[in-house]
Amino acid sequence: MTEKLIIHGGKALRGEVEIAGAKNSVLKLMAAALLTGDSIELRNVPHLSDVAVMTQVLKHLGCDVDQQDDDRLYIQARNITSYEAPYDLVRKMRASFDVLGSLLGRFGEARVALPGGCSIGKRSVDLHVKGLMALGAEVEINHGYVEAKATRLVGTEILLDTPSVGATENIMLAATMAEGSTILSNAAQEPEIMDLANFLNAMGADISGAGTNELIINGVKPGSLHGTTYSVMPDRIEAATYLMAAAGTRGDVTVNNVLPVHLSSLTHKLMEMGADIEMPTPNSLRLRCDKRLQAQNIVTQPYPGFPTDLQAPFMTLLCIADGVSIVKETIYENRFKQVGELKRMGADISVERDVAVITGVEHLSGAEVNAHDLRAGAAMVIAGVQAIGMTEVYDLQHLDRGYEHLVEKMQSIGADIQRVPDTSGRVILTEDAM
Ligand code: EPZ
Secondary structure, eight states: OOOOEEEEEEEOOEEEEOOBBBBHHHHHHHHHGGSSSSSEEEEEEOOOOHHHHHHHHHHTTTOOOEEESSSEEOOOOOOOOOEEOOOHHHTTOGGGGGHHHHHHHHHHHEEEEEOOOOOBBOOOOOHHHHHHHHTEEEEEEEEEEEEESOOBBBBOOOOOOOOOOOHHHHHHOOOOOOOSEEOOOOOOOEEHHHHHHHHHHHOOOOOEEBBBBBEEOOOTTTOOOOOOEEEOBBHHHHHHHHHHHHHHHTEEEESSSGGGGGHHHHHHHHHHHHHHEEOOOTTTEEEOOOOOOOOOOEEETTSSSSGGGGHHHHHHHHHTSSSSEEOOOOSSOOOOHHHEEEHHHTEEEETTTEEEEEEESOBOOOOOOEEOOOOHHHHHHHHHHHSBBHHOOOOOOOOHHHHHTTHHHHHHOEEEEEEEEEEOOOOOOOOOOO
């Protein structure tokens, strides 16, 4: 039975929320665990459907994977039985493509299904493939699979056309096992890249420069990486979601277990719009807002710019801000899926190609809406808590990919939100891998 959310909006959210480990980091750390046969213990691991899919991928390859009820997850890649990540798993989640770099690095062989496009854009993997070829791999695309082989990988200089997060990760994973040094320029600088580099270094790798646009990866000898225990970085996108929900309802919410610097591009915008933000401790952020937010313009950019993953949720605030706002999406071709739904709630938005113009209205009104993808789904929840009346949100499988205990956390800060069976017999609209 599918489920839906029922939200009665219009109440100021108040309280504290504990933020989980980052989805977009833990999935890559799980792929990196393939680089050693020793046991890996990850902590601060969220319970998400995407973690369950990566678990399936690793088990398919022959790994032992055990996620505990608390925040621990154990992986041991000692008895690998396959070098192939099949399409029926990769299509569920693009991040499974990261096993390519690890399998190639450790075993010199990998066959990983091409993820294909997804609902937010084409999302090519050409830069992943070019990077691995520069390291000496032979790569062919056959029957929808990337087939990569290398008798030896050799470090080299690689310049990415664009600072792709996934390509930086796959190249880093393979280059860790290459002979000599790799200098990766125009690398992605996202905090999740730093988390992966720190994790690999804890396993015995030699990577420097993570968090800048130039990574230096000194390859290590085969078999020299070892087991470790590592705590996943906090989920900056989850934290941002609760801060924005607080701002939209003129509330007072503190998010704990965060690294505030990761949220700077958002917090600066929120303060310019009129919210008060302070840092009660080095690992928490408190947002208070008691007046109507002012209009604001954003352009999505790679880190440290404004994240594309926050564009849809942020737009819900602009819908009720005072004045006209402009949003330009530069990362994905098709990431305005939330617009139609927000318009159904009374928003005034017009879109031309990659630019949305939003004229603030006094308030949104509850409506039936779809969570078209993960972050568009977060936008629907934020819109629902700030709207007058009842909002019903469908297609919750997208939200389950990235938000642990969403309903309970929202309830704990005073939201009137429930997850109930959807008895309408509706057909699920979208099932894209993100
Ligand atoms: C990661 O995706 C995140 N996913 C995305 O979050 C996030 O939106 C994105 O980084 C940007 O921050 C995970 O970490 C699992 P990219 P990724 O490679 O690695 C183009 C979410 O909601 N490109 O940096 O796939 C590509 O088409 C998800 O949690 C190429 O052209 O992103 C896109 O336009 C959604 N060729 C741009 O670069 C390539 O070979 C950025 O993609 C690779 C990418």
